[in-house]
Amino acid sequence: xxxxxxxxxxxxxxxxxxxxxxxxxxxxxxxxxxxxxxxxxxxxxxxxxxxxxxxxxxxxxxxxxxxxxxxxxxxxxxxxxxxxxxxxxxxxxxxxxxxxxxxxxxxxxxxxxxxxxxxxxxxxxxxxxxxxxxxxxxxxxxxxxxxxxxxxxxxxxxxxxxxxxxxxxxxxxxxxxxxxxxxxxxxxxxxxxxxxxxxxxxxxxxxxxxxxxxxxxxxxxxxxxxxxxxxxxxxxxxxxxxxxxxxxxxxxxxxxxxxxxxxxxxxxxxxxxxxxxxxxxxxxxxxxxxxxxxxxxxxxxxxxxxxxxxxxxxxxxxxxxxxxxxxxxxxxxxxxxxxxxxxxxxxxxxxxxxxxxxxxxxxxxxxxxxxxxxxxxxxxxxxxxxxxxxxxxxxxxxxxxxxxxxxxxxxxxxxxxxxxxxxxxxxxxxxxxxxxxxxxxxxxxxxxxxxxxxxxxxxxxxxxxxxxxxxxxxxxxxxxxxxxxxxxxxxxxxxxxxxxxxxxxxxxxxxxxxxxxxxxxxx
Numbered sequence: 001x002x003x004x005x006x007x008x009x010x011x012x013x014x015x016x017x018x019x020x021x022x023x024x025x026x027x028x029x030x031x032x033x034x035x036x037x038x039x040x041x042x043x044x045x046x047x048x049x050x051x052x053x054x055x056x057x058x059x060x061x062x063x064x065x066x067x068x069x070x071x072x073x074x075x076x077x078x079x080x081x082x083x084x085x086x087x088x089x090x091x092x093x094x095x096x097x098x099x100x101x102x103x104x105x106x107x108x109x110x111x112x113x114x115x116x117x118x119x120x121x122x123x124x125x126x127x128x129x130x131x132x133x134x135x136x137x138x139x140x141x142x143x144x145x146x147x148x149x150x151x152x153x154x155x156x157x158x159x160x161x162x163x164x165x166x167x168x169x170x171x172x173x174x175x176x177x178x179x180x181x182x183x184x185x186x187x188x189x190x191x192x193x194x195x196x197x198x199x200x201x202x203x204x205x206x207x208x209x210x211x212x213x214x215x216x217x218x219x220x221x222x223x224x225x226x227x228x229x230x231x232x233x234x235x236x237x238x239x240x241x242x243x244x245x246x247x248x249x250x251x252x253x254x255x256x257x258x259x260x261x262x263x264x265x266x267x268x269x270x271x272x273x274x275x276x277x278x279x280x281x282x283x284x285x286x287x288x289x290x291x292x293x294x295x296x297x298x299x300x301x302x303x304x305x306x307x308x309x310x311x312x313x314x315x316x317x318x319x320x321x322x323x324x325x326x327x328x329x330x331x332x333x334x335x336x337x338x339x340x341x342x343x344x345x346x347x348x349x350x351x352x353x354x355x356x357x358x359x360x361x362x363x364x365x366x367x368x369x370x371x372x373x374x375x376x377x378x379x380x381x382x383x384x385x386x387x388x389x390x391x392x393x394x395x396x397x398x399x400x401x402x403x404x405x406x407x408x409x410x411x412x413x414x415x416x417x418x419x420x421x422x423x424x425x426x427x428x429x430x431x432x433x434x435x436x437x438x439x440x441x442x443x444x445x446x447x448x449x450x451x452x453x454x455x456x457x458x459x460x461x462x463x464x465x466x467x468x469x470x471x472x473x474x475x476x477x478x479x480x481x482x483x484x485x486x487x488x489x490x491x492x493x494x495x496x497x498x499x500x501x502x503x504x505x506x507x508x509x510x511x512x513x514x515x516x517x518x519x520x521x522x523x
Contacts, residue, residue, distance in 0.1 A: 014194040027191035047125040077112035083242030083363035084196035125205030129155020146176035159208040193356035198247040217247040226387030241267035258308035273428035300349040307339035330484035420456040
């Protein structure tokens, strides 16, 4: 077995828009402070996996790459992110041909590979691309203290008889501190904004194998137990949610799967909730800019989600509206136009300078654990275990909710909407801290809470349906198509007016059941 280079790869990947190469190179040149020559190479990579994709399931990629100097076998394992920062173990070994030789892998790489024998590994994905690279260095009086390789990759991925062209930029830390690495990336992105990407070349190949252009990433569940600190909680929440935002960019831009925008909005709400729940432990200036930008992004995604729900649920196949199909089809077509415009706005947002800077800033905040005070004081509340702090963090929003919801049955629709907002603000800390207090009482409380939020959410959906339907009817023109839209809109308004009356009675029953639940964090 030859010697294998075992390294930790720290990398940022960005989507490169069409025609953006020249502007990006200029931004790199300005950051480098000196004229740089980009080195061009053609690289051909072949990725291997088992027929049932066991490597992909372990977040492992295994390839052989052909370069001007020969063939290199590379295994990358356990992709993790500090938001959008890829942090992976990497083992490289020279091989004689473009075929695998897993006997050359060191023991730790074989362990990462899992239970696989050589005969199971077959070619899955081919990538043929041109790479342009330059190394940017920063120095201090003692010498070089930062070295970053910046690459522009343009080419094609092929798998299962399908192909996709791509263009991306990569920043890889070769030497130095990760904070300075992120500073350099921030300088360049400030001059030429590009959104981060969580999609690797092998990811693109697996999407082709599945016949999908993009893949939606659901927000993973995380468990915050009583022995974890506030610092641990924020690390888990931010790494999970910022990573999910980055991972769903491609699917949101694609727009064919409504779940992508929904999942990104869930991550945004969890981040904003964490800022609210832990606000007394955070720097107010940091919380302020972050909350403003997260609110902006959530608002920009909102209309797309509203039209997704309207088309898929409000007037969707399962709604059972009993409206004649020609009229309903005319209403759906009108709503489809609105949805298309909303997704055009989503694409504008995700391609904007503000979004590019926000995501990189969130990644830096997560990677550098920006919630910790500097210099670190061991007495900081950040280091207190959740078992000693969660009860207080739950009690205050609960008491606000109970107080504001008094006399719920007599409140008008606007006041009930405010109760729904209080309820939603309470639901996230409950979900954060439910595992601090495991047991049947917690499960029963959470079940009742989720049921109640579902009731409030249904009423809100009805109000939203009425408003969107009214906007379609109001803005429609004359003629047969317009008459059909008007007819369908009237039928929808009538159906949901009846549904609102029924839902209100269920809401009151749900609230009475919830308000009597034992408070699990006070036991």
